Amino acid sequence: MxxxxxxxxxxxxxxxxxxxxxxxxxxxxxxxxxxxxxxxxxxxxxxxxxxxxxxxxxxxxxxxxxSVRVGAGNVRSEELRTSRPIAVSATVDVSRLVLSTLRSIGTDDAVPLGSPYPDPQFFPYEKLNRYAAAAGRRKALWGVTNALPPGTPELVRQIARRYLENGMAVDPNEIIVTVGATEAINLCLQAVAKPGDVIAVESPTFYAMLHAIERSGMKAIEVATHPEYGIEVEALAKIIESGPIAACMVMPNFQNPLGFQMPDERKRELVDLLAKAGIPVIENGVYNELYFGDSHPTTLKSYDQKGMVLHCGSFSKSLTAAYRIGWALPGRYRDEVEKLKFLNTLTTSVIPQLAIAEYLERDGYEHHLRRIRKNYAQQANLMKSMVTRFFPAGTRTSTPMGGYVLWIELPEKADSMKLYQLALARGITIGPGYMFSVSDNYRNFIRLNYSTPWSPEIEQAVITVGRLAASCARQERGGRL
Amino acid sequence: MxxxxxxxxxxxxxxxxxxxxxxxxxxxxxxxxxxxxxxxxxxxxxxxxxxxxxxxxxxxxxxxxxSVRVGAGNVRSEELRTSRPIAVSATVDVSRLVLSTLRSIGTDDAVPLGSPYPDPQFFPYEKLNRYAAAAGRRKALWGVTNALPPGTPELVRQIARRYLENGMAVDPNEIIVTVGATEAINLCLQAVAKPGDVIAVESPTFYAMLHAIERSGMKAIEVATHPEYGIEVEALAKIIESGPIAACMVMPNFQNPLGFQMPDERKRELVDLLAKAGIPVIENGVYNELYFGDSHPTTLKSYDQKGMVLHCGSFSKSLTAAYRIGWALPGRYRDEVEKLKFLNTLTTSVIPQLAIAEYLERDGYEHHLRRIRKNYAQQANLMKSMVTRFFPAGTRTSTPMGGYVLWIELPEKADSMKLYQLALARGITIGPGYMFSVSDNYRNFIRLNYSTPWSPEIEQAVITVGRLAASCARQERGGRL
Structure with missing residues (x-):
């Protein structure tokens, strides 16, 4: 015991x-x-x-x-409310902030609460490295023409098999391997929309989505999003009525930063609405393997009758981010995405593709995933509990249903950039809310990463951020520290 | 002997x-x-x-x-003439043709005369693989945040050192590591021009340049190009006078497909013209290490006073294409290119970067290069001689001064796509001229790759292509085979 x-x-x-x-x-x-x-x-x-x-x-x-009534269930910490962003499309320019934030995480001794990446120490990098070294001894792999899009057949087959095991039948011929999901999302967006177009996103939205919109010179419009059920289909319907929307980008499972899993019925409604309106939807599924529930979540793509869902995935969150291997399932836009892949980076490096394919075929991916899911679920509870305890009154938190980030609403007067600076001065990084919106809807929000195995250092860092958050809230009210 | x-x-x-x-x-x-x-x-x-x-x-x-006069010098085979493209800007759509051509090369048993890549068997892939395996044992490398743009410091330092050894002082802080030169060229172009803009290119031009223009929804205008001296500065000046040009893309050394090395004076004139006109120039330098002359060629960038030259390089042609490691030296556009890199693919995989850095630091890159330069120079002569001998009357060839491709003008009536199909049916690939232009200026041109070590199989393939070319020329004239 x-x-x-x-x-x-x-x-x-x-x-x-x-x-x-x-x-x-x-x-x-x-x-x-x-x-x-x-x-x-x-x-x-x-x-x-x-x-x-x-x-x-x-x-x-x-x-x-x-408990007053034993067995009556948990009382949760204060919950987040549905976002109510102002529905005006806006140009996007969050990347410099994100890059500078990520750089601060890159310094070796910073506590990485602000990181968007999973802590690599849970990951089977030694096995991958061995498979890569073995693949690298095969001379034929050092050419290029055998690595042309759509991707290495061995990996494509394993990706398709994995979807099947998770309950979704996928045509292997639809899969395009990319340089991480970052490239997949960019290419999918560029396949369906053009510069100046308006793209509907969740609010808050994962900045990877905003980056793709920024990269392509498009505009974003934020849609009200429920912290547990995801994007509000009714709110989206109204936005679609009020003006042309070229595409919708969503993360229906374990959204970064909110951590929700859209209920199946909502997923179906969303796909139906967009199909009727003829609007393609880019589904970011990079956290799908990291569920805390009993089974793999469904995807929007599984409800798609018309080939209008462009589903993107990656091994970066579940196996290794260092290899930069992602993929797209672009539905009816497959050929266009394949062409864009070829134009964008020609090929995806073949040795990492084969190393992952070998690992998937032989080496207990499911076992590895069960282990990190269990760890993340425990650490989510721990982090949430620590925040409930050590953050100032009025703090609200998300209830992650998968993934490894917690979204925190601080008292209204606390500015997350100020908190970011204060924490950084103490060797701690956090994710300021400004990164998740094209407006300043989330100036008093932060995202914390709980993937790092719990340690006294992490514990102390969370307590410190809580203390600093309290001082930020006071400072704003009182006008000085 | x-x-x-x-x-x-x-x-x-x-x-x-x-x-x-x-x-x-x-x-x-x-x-x-x-x-x-x-x-x-x-x-x-x-x-x-x-x-x-x-x-x-x-x-x-x-x-x-x-020889009539011993020591009087060589008589060369018939030489190419300066191209005279019609100066009308055009949208670009060559990528599907290129991709399908490359795919046919990818099949294992085709003779790869059509390949744009160097034969990998000259390359030190075993050493690289060992360095990669060693780097992969370092846990810290399996994260992502330490691999953010601009690139791994060890590799950046080696790239800068290499330029210095080749006579060009480079600020390491200017270097942005990318997924091959393909990404570098895309990002540089997107940093200086926008969709719909007109970009001046050589004629014929390497299709990688056309791909970047196609990818970004820009238009290309082809400029007269001398087969030995490169783009004609006077012709470019006239085009600039006649309408707005957003950027110029050139390959001044060992251009693919022509193989010329622009004389230094021409390089200087080109840089001066474009600087005066305020037009940025994207310099594709991927073949620079593969010179047949006595010393490393100069770059446009070395004449650049204003930071208007965006120089792109890669290890794909000189060390390994499989790792997909390139870079940009974007001059005054550095920060924009760095941001675009971050948005496009987030990071470049760090293990290949370190493997190359280790190789460059320890393992005789110069020795390796001397070996492939010598081989390519010999094989260039051999290929040119074979073509002179076995191709139909009226055939003209380039005189490569570096690199590993020969550009061949067939008799006017021969269609290179027909020849491509005929050759492919015999298990031989060639590069049809259509890939190198936005018009059909080069319908009777083909590109042959001579990087593969000479063998009876290669020899027979060249003879076969020559015979097929003769039949194509006859067929067109006579109306039937």
Whole structure:
């Protein structure tokens, strides 16, 4: 039995014995940590376990309490509200901010809470490296003409097989291998829209989408998005009525930054709406393998009758980002995307493609995924709990259903860029909300990455960011620090 | 002493003894091959050696003759004329033809005379593979944030060092590493021009340039180009006077397909003209390391005073194409190109960057280059000689000064697409002239690749293409085969 499990059992025993009664406040995390001489993390894990058993309830800014009705389910921390962006299309220019943010993460000793990437230490890079070295001994692979689009047949076959295992039949001939999902998204967008066109996106939206729009000289219009159900189909319908939309870009599963999984019915409605309006939709599915639920989520593409869904995927979030291997399933736009791929970067390097194909064929990808899913799910709870505990009153958080990022709404007066600077000065990076919108809708929001295995350093960093966030909120109200 | 050297000495002895006299025709290549029971290649090598000694002269369609004035220099095969394209801007759509041509090269058993790539067997792929495997054992490299643009510092330093060794001082901070020169050219073009703009190119032009123009929805205008001196500065000046030109794309050294090296004075004039007109120039330098002369050619960039030259390079032609590593030196457009790189493909895979950097630092790149330069120079002579001998009357060829492609003008009536199809049916690929122009200026031209080590199979393929070319020319004239 682990330490936190023992602590949980001890506390539950005290409750069963009536030492703590329903409605009673149990010792704060900090107090319990001091009393038992154990880490804050252990206490939080114990309390989370008791919460999941229905024994404890957490109340924002107050602490943990013995449940009034045991087994009545968890009380969650304050939840986010549906976004209500102003529906005006705007040119996009977020890339410089994102690049400078990513650069700060790249420095070796910064705590990478701001990173959009999974921590690579969970990943089977040693196996991949061995497969790559073996492939590299085959002379024929060092040419180029055998690596032309659509991609290396071995990898294409494995990608198709993986979709099938996840419940989606895919024609291997539809797959175009790309330099990461970044290239796939760019090419798909360029296949369906032209400079100046207006593209509908979620609000907040993953900046990779905004980058593609920026790259192509298009405009973005943000659509109201529910923090658990995703883009609001009704709101999108109104926008479509009010003016021409060339394409829609969405991330229906484990959206970055909100972490939601659109319910199947909503996915179907969205695909139907867009099909009726004749609007292609670019589906970013890079987190699909990282679900916390029981089974692989469905895709928009699986509801697509007309070939209007351009689905993009990648191994960067689930296997390795270093190889830069992604792909597109562009539906009826397949040939155009293939041509654009050829024009954009000619070929995708063949050795990494083969290394991944070999790994997928032989080496327990599903086992690896189960491990990181479990870790991420635990770390999501831990991070959310830490934020609930150590961030200022009025903070709201997302409830990730997959992936590895938490989206946090700070009190309205806190500016995320100021917080970013303050945290960076202390060697901690965060993702400022400005990156996720073409307006300043998310100036008081931040994104935190919880993929790094939990450690005292991460714990202290989260506490520090919480403290700084509180000071930002105060500072703005009081006018000075 | 090698066989062809012995044969050359024997023939020279016969000449010195008066058996053959000045002006006499020596036995044809085929006759000599039969007489001495040696390969056609050996005979051609011997005759080329005697030509270089000034002992023999070749006369197109006639054969080899004893020089009238020994030491008076070579008579060359018929030379190409300066192109005279019609100066009308046109939209570009050559990529489907190029892709289908490249695909046919990709099949394992086709003779790759049509390939734009160097034969990989001269290349040190085993060493690169070892460096890559070693780099891949470093866990830190499997992240992404340490690979953000502009590129891996180790590689950037080596690229800058290489330029310095070749006589051009480069600020390492200007270098942006890309996914091959393909991406570099795309990004440079997009940094300086927008859809609909008109771009001036050589005629014929390397289709990689046309692809970038096509990709970006721009238009191309072809400029008269001398087969030995490159783009005609006066012709370009007239085009600039007649309407707005957003950028100029050129390949001043060992242009694909013509193989010329622009004289320094012409390079300077070109840079001056464009600087005065305020027109940025994209310089494709991917063949610069493959010179046949005594020293590394100069670049347009070395004459650039205003940061208006965007120079692109790559390791694909000189070290390995499989890694897809290129770079841009974008002058005053550096920051824009860096941003576009980030938006287009996020990062360039870091392990190949480090493998190349290690190779450059430790492993005799210059030695490797000397070897392939010598081979390519010999094979250029051999290929040119074979074409002179076995192609129909009226055929003209380029005189490559570097690189590994020969440009061939067939008799006017021969259609290169028909020839392409006929050759392909016999398992031989060629590069049809249609790929090198936005009009059909080069319908009777083909490009042949001579990077593959000479073999009886290559020899027979060239003879076959020559025979098919003759039948195409006849067929067109006579109306039937």
């Amino acid at each position: 682990k330490l936190y499990e023992k602590l949980a059992d001890d506390i539950e025993t005290l409750i069963r014995k009536g030492v703590y009664r329903p409605g009673d406040r149990v010792p704060s995390v900090r107090q319990a940590s001091q009393q038992h001489r154990i880490s804050i993390t252990t206490v939080i894990r114990a309390y989370l376990l008791l919460e999941s058993r229905g024994v404890l309830e957490s109340r924002p800014q107050s602490g943990y309490f013995v | 090698k066989l062809y050297e012995k044969l050359a000495d024997d023939i020279e002895t016969l000449i010195r003894k008066g058996v053959y006299r000045p002006g006499d025709r020596v036995p044809s290549v085929r006759q000599a091959s039969q007489q001495h029971r040696i390969s056609i290649t050996t005979v051609i090598r011997a005759y080329l050696l005697l030509e270089s000694r000034g002992v023999l002269e070749s006369r197109p369609q006639s054969g080899y003759f004893v």
